[in-house]
Amino acid sequence: GESVGLHLPTLSVQEGDNSIINCAYSNSASDYFIWYKQESGKGPQFIIDIRSNMDKRQGQRVTVLLNKTVKHLSLQIAATQPGDSAVYFCAENLILTGGGNKLTFGTGTQLKVEL
Amino acid sequence: GAVVSQHPSRVICKSGTSVKIECRSLDFQATTMFWYRQFPKQSLMLMATSNEGSKATYEQGVEKDKFLINHASLTLSTLTVTSAHPEDSSFYICSARGMGQGASFSYEQYFGPGTRLTVT
Numbered sequence: 001g002e003s004v005g006l007h008l009p010t011l012s013v014q015e016g017d018n019s020i021i022n023c024a025y026s027n028s029a030s031d032y033f034i035w036y037k038q039e040s041g042k043g044p045q046f047i048i049d050i051r052s053n054m055d056k057r058q059g060q061r062v063t064v065l066l067n068k069t070v071k072h073l074s075l076q077i078a079a080t081q082p083g084d085s086a087v088y089f090c091a092e093n094l095i096l097t098g099g100g101n102k103l104t105f106g107t108g109t110q111l112k113v114e115l
Numbered sequence: 116g117a118v119v120s121q122h123p124s125r126v127i128c129k130s131g132t133s134v135k136i137e138c139r140s141l142d143f144q145a146t147t148m149f150w151y152r153q154f155p156k157q158s159l160m161l162m163a164t165s166n167e168g169s170k171a172t173y174e175q176g177v178e179k180d181k182f183l184i185n186h187a188s189l190t191l192s193t194l195t196v197t198s199a200h201p202e203d204s205s206f207y208i209c210s211a212r213g214m215g216q217g218a219s220f221s222y223e224q225y226f227g228p229g230t231r232l233t234v235t
Contacts, residue, residue, distance in 0.1 A: 008156050036226075043121075043208050043226040044159065089158060100147070100166075103210075103224060105158045 019077040023090035030092035121227040138209030144189035145211035153206040
């Protein structure tokens with residue numbers, strides 16, 4: 001059931017500034033990582049992904065950095081816009097014994113863009 | 116491409132009744148579909164994984180007799196919440212994974228828009 005008292009970490013930034021959202025993942029065997037954006041009442045929307053054999057990948061206004069040594073992932077959003085306001089989740093992909101895969105989501109960060 | 120739909124988007128049902136949620140891959144064949152549950156201000160938690168034509172694999176702590184999953188075709192999976200109770204009220208999200216539909220990696224999942232279930 002619903003847990004009382006939980007809240008998402010919140011990052012507030014000014015419009016036009018850069019945003020950095022961090023994520024710690026748990027399994028060193030994870031081979032693929034994804035950042036998702038979720039707006040209120042909607043499903044997750046793919047932003048960018050990165051394989052475990054890379055440490056940086058860039059997209060349009062977004063960059064993902066992967067540090068496998070400390071199991072840390074970050075999402076950088078350049079020139080943050082009001083439309084970027086949402087909850088951001090990282091997810092790690094683990095290949096399962098016998099085939100198949102499983103995505104495990106992080107706790108999420110609420111990004112608020114102030115005008 | 117790679118669009119996943121869910122129906123209904125919102126449903127309210129009375130305690131003790133059952134409700135069915137559909138998940139469809141609209142423009143690709145989904146060999147595997149996943150069902151997640153999300154409580155307010157929390158992350159997505161995987162409930163079960165279903166492969167077309169076979170029984171679903173449930174995550175630890177998820178009652179398979181309460182959350183019935185059917186993946187009868189390559190484009191449709193259904194989740195039935197049986198004997199629903201208020202604590203089952205949540206946001207249910209499905210995702211679908213196919214093979215070779217232009218994804219960077221074969222394990223990329225495409226998410227549906229979610230279904231808000233409220234049990235009164």
